[in-house]
Structures are given as C-alpha cells and as structure tokens.
Amino acid sequence: MIEIHGLTKSFGPKHVLRGIDLSVVRGESLVVIGGSGTGKSVLLKCILGLNAPDGGSIVIDGKPATGHAGASEREEFLSKFGMLFQGAALFDSLTVWQNVAFRLLRGANRKPRAEARAIALEKLKRVGLGPDVADLYPAELSGGMQKRVGLARAIAADPQVIFFDEPTTGLDPIMAGVINELIRSIVTEMGATAITITHDMTSVRAIADKVAMLHDGVLRWQGPVAEIDTTDDPYIQQFIHGRAEGPIEALR
Amino acid sequence: MIARLLAFIGRSVLSGLAGAGKVTLFAIEAVSHLVRPPFYGREFLSALLQIGWLSLPVVGLTAIFTGAALALQIYAGGARFSAESVVPSIVAIGMTRELGPVLGGLMVAARVASSIAAEIGTMKVTEQIDALVTLSTDPLKYLVAPRLLAAVISVPLLVGVGDVIGVMGGWLVGVERLNFNSATYIRNTWQYLETWDVMSGILKGAAFGFIVALMGCYYGMNSGRGAQGVGRATKTAVVAASILILAANYVLTEVFFSK
Numbered sequence: 003m004i005e006i007h008g009l010t011k012s013f014g015p016k017h018v019l020r021g022i023d024l025s026v027v028r029g030e031s032l033v034v035i036g037g038s039g040t041g042k043s044v045l046l047k048c049i050l051g052l053n054a055p056d057g058g059s060i061v062i063d064g065k066p067a068t069g070h071a072g073a074s075e076r077e078e079f080l081s082k083f084g085m086l087f088q089g090a091a092l093f094d095s096l097t098v099w100q101n102v103a104f105r106l107l108r109g110a111n112r113k114p115r116a117e118a119r120a121i122a123l124e125k126l127k128r129v130g131l132g133p134d135v136a137d138l139y140p141a142e143l144s145g146g147m148q149k150r151v152g153l154a155r156a157i158a159a160d161p162q163v164i165f166f167d168e169p170t171t172g173l174d175p176i177m178a179g180v181i182n183e184l185i186r187s188i189v190t191e192m193g194a195t196a197i198t199i200t201h202d203m204t205s206v207r208a209i210a211d212k213v214a215m216l217h218d219g220v221l222r223w224q225g226p227v228a229e230i231d232t233t234d235d236p237y238i239q240q241f242i243h244g245r246a247e248g249p250i251e252a253l254r
Numbered sequence: 255m256i257a258r259l260l261a262f263i264g265r266s267v268l269s270g271l272a273g274a275g276k277v278t279l280f281a282i283e284a285v286s287h288l289v290r291p292p293f294y295g296r297e298f299l300s301a302l303l304q305i306g307w308l309s310l311p312v313v314g315l316t317a318i319f320t321g322a323a324l325a326l327q328i329y330a331g332g333a334r335f336s337a338e339s340v341v342p343s344i345v346a347i348g349m350t351r352e353l354g355p356v357l358g359g360l361m362v363a364a365r366v367a368s369s370i371a372a373e374i375g376t377m378k379v380t381e382q383i384d385a386l387v388t389l390s391t392d393p394l395k396y397l398v399a400p401r402l403l404a405a406v407i408s409v410p411l412l413v414g415v416g417d418v419i420g421v422m423g424g425w426l427v428g429v430e431r432l433n434f435n436s437a438t439y440i441r442n443t444w445q446y447l448e449t450w451d452v453m454s455g456i457l458k459g460a461a462f463g464f465i466v467a468l469m470g471c472y473y474g475m476n477s478g479r480g481a482q483g484v485g486r487a488t489k490t491a492v493v494a495a496s497i498l499i500l501a502a503n504y505v506l507t508e509v510f511f512s513k
Contacts, residue, residue, distance in 0.1 A: 051387075076390075093385070
C-alpha cells in the first residue's frame, strides 16, 4: 500500500530525515514512535505532499506520491487520505457538522447539503457525539470532543489511509484511552491502513500492529508490536521504559 | 569596512528583490484561481461582509471628520486670498481625488489587512492550512482568492460612500460654522466636480483594496510559529499595506493627472 525508499528531508543545515525505508501493507496499523523533534510529523507531511522530500521515493498503491500533473490528479490522490491533526485543526469559522462534512460539501464529488449533514451526523455518532453538538463551533468544545470531531472529519469521506498525529497528546488518561479504542475499532471496521505517530506507549499497545522507531533521521527498529517488550534493542528499551540513561540523548 | 558595507547593501537589495518576486508570484497564482473552478461563493460573500460592510462605520467616520477639518482649513487658507467661496469645490475635489481613497484605504489596511493576516496566520500555526490541503482544498483558492476579489470590489464602493460622507462633513461645517448658504454650498459642490475626479478616486480604491487583501493574505500564509509569529505577520501586513498604498497613490496620481 505504502512503500517508502531512501526518503531524505532537510530544513537548511538540519537533516531531519536521513534515508527512511518503510513499507505498510493494506489494512495494517503502523505506529511510528520517537522522541520529540525526531521528524515524525515531517515523515507524515512528506507522504501527504505537505512537505516536498529532498530525495528518495514514496509510492502509494503503485503510484508515486509526488509530482502530480494537475489539480484534479492531486485532489484524487489526497481523497485517499484522512488525517487527524495533533491539535485537531478544526476550522473555527465553521460549525462542527460543517467541519466534518468539509470534503463532502466541496470539490468534484460534492454532495447536497442535507445529505452531507446526514453523513456528518452519522460520523459524529460513530465517534460518540450526539446531534446536539453538530451546530456548535469548535471553540465551544472540550479538547477531547475536538479530537473526536477531528476524527469524524478524518473518516468522513471513507479514506483508504488514515494518519493520526499524536492522537492522545493533551488529553487526560481516560480520554486518551477512549480515543485509542475509537481509533483501533474504526481502523479495523473500515479496513483502512493507518499510520500513527506518538510517544504515548499506551497508544502504541492499543493501536499498533507494527511499530517503527524513528531516531536521528533513520528507522532504528521496526517489528510487530508484540516484540517491543522482548527485543533487546537498547533504543527501544530506553524509550518504552522512559529511562533518562541510554543511547538516546536526553538533551535534544 | 567598505566591503562589509557593500555586502550589506547587496544583501538587502537581494532580499528585497526576492521578497518582491515572492509576493508577485503569490499574487499571480492567487488571481489565477479566480478564473479556474471550483469557486467558493460562500467564502466570497463572507469576505465581502467582513471587508466591505463591516468597514463602513470606520470609513464613514474617517470621511466625515476629514471633510469637516478640510472645510475649516480651506476656509482659513482661502481667506488669505479672499477666496472663501472655493470651499465647497475644493473640499469635493480633495475628498474624491485624494483623501477619500487614501485615508479610506489606510483605515481599511488597519482593519482588514490585520484581521486577514491574524486569521490566516493563526490557521497556519494551528495546522488548519495543512488540514485544508489534506481535505483536497487549495488554501490559495479557498482563503486568498475570495478575499482578494471581495476587497477589489468593496473598497471602491467604500471610497464612493466615503466621498459622499466627506463632502457632507464639509457641508455641515460650511453651513453650521462658516455661514455658507446650504443650497449655494451644494450647488458649488456639484458645479465644479468632474466625473473623472470621482472615478480616479474609485479606481485608486480598487488598487488599494487589492494591496490590502494581498498583504494580509501573503503575510498570514507566511506567518512564523506561535503567537509571536502571528503578531509579527499582522504587524508587517499592516505596515506593508499602508506604505504600498501611499506609494501606489503617488504612482496612480502621476498616471492619472500628470501633464
């Protein structure tokens, strides 16, 4: 489904990604872990084309992810994806249901307003929100509810690939657990491919089929989630146990 | 020492030219979205409301006080040549050609360039711009193009309304304070005012509207990180819009009126 080879990306003198090789098969849930500032978000943004990679290749469904000829081709490419942003990134000038139905109300496959609203309400219900929040503005919601709305927006157009950027950051442990469970069940029932980036180990265990650890611009380790406790890789061990001492420098 | 000075001048010129180039490319791309579907009518109407309708009080108040002060000054100046009777026509010409568009444009720059830059800058900082892209929506088409069009349409209208209110301010002072006869004042205003006086000011308004929206959008889209980044983007947008309005006003006045 997603094949990445030798991906590099620098910002000025800072080499953020220094040769990433990664493959994710259809329906698999990959979680990328790594400390803050290790380039996890940049990796996602390169796949989506929000950042242009410096080198390497990204192939999705057999087609290269960059260099689209026209706007419609790019739109078709992007319509495969849904993304839940770290701060939810809801449009604060639009109501909750208009946020969820954003893609349905615009673009080539536009739906009538009433139908788009019905789909939005259904997706809101799927993430545990009632119709009473549909006409509120994002600023009127709690952080956890905003995350749910962001999740509903990400899945509104039934994407094949869903990205989750630190889905539990800033939430209390119970709310984080709820969001983790939602992500897991939604990804399973939609049969979607998922890539999550996080440094929350509870999330990793709840969401992942496969784990990859990003450190210093390369993938230090990747394997099935069951192996993270048994591997003797010192980087993984330091990370999952949150030790200050180890190969990963504490000062970054 | 001299080498360093030259290097500094060279760097400044290069970065200035690069900046001008970036703004130009940004403007060309944004304008090109106005003729390529899809179009976002709802965003356009909301921008029209924000930029045009809601700026009316500010522009109206600016115009009425300017017109009133202008009448007093021209009366005082005219008295030196025993030419007090020119007040109505000079107020009208001064408002429509120069002060209506320039002061209106500057007030719109303060009100609209700042709010556009802050809004788009905040959207960028909170990843809403990235979210737009992932939802297959081009931010230039969705955010920038409607605002540009709305400003180019509504600022000339604001200038027109400002002209009328400014002339009214002059009339109010003329009649109440300077003992003009109301009917004579109005007749003198009309008699010497030419269509081109008004039209040139309205054309200036269109140019100033474009500048205001372009600066607001450009600096918003290129906002730095965090609250500080948005603050800096907002400030720069207002300063750049104001300076460009004054410069463009000089150039347009040369083009329209130089012999």
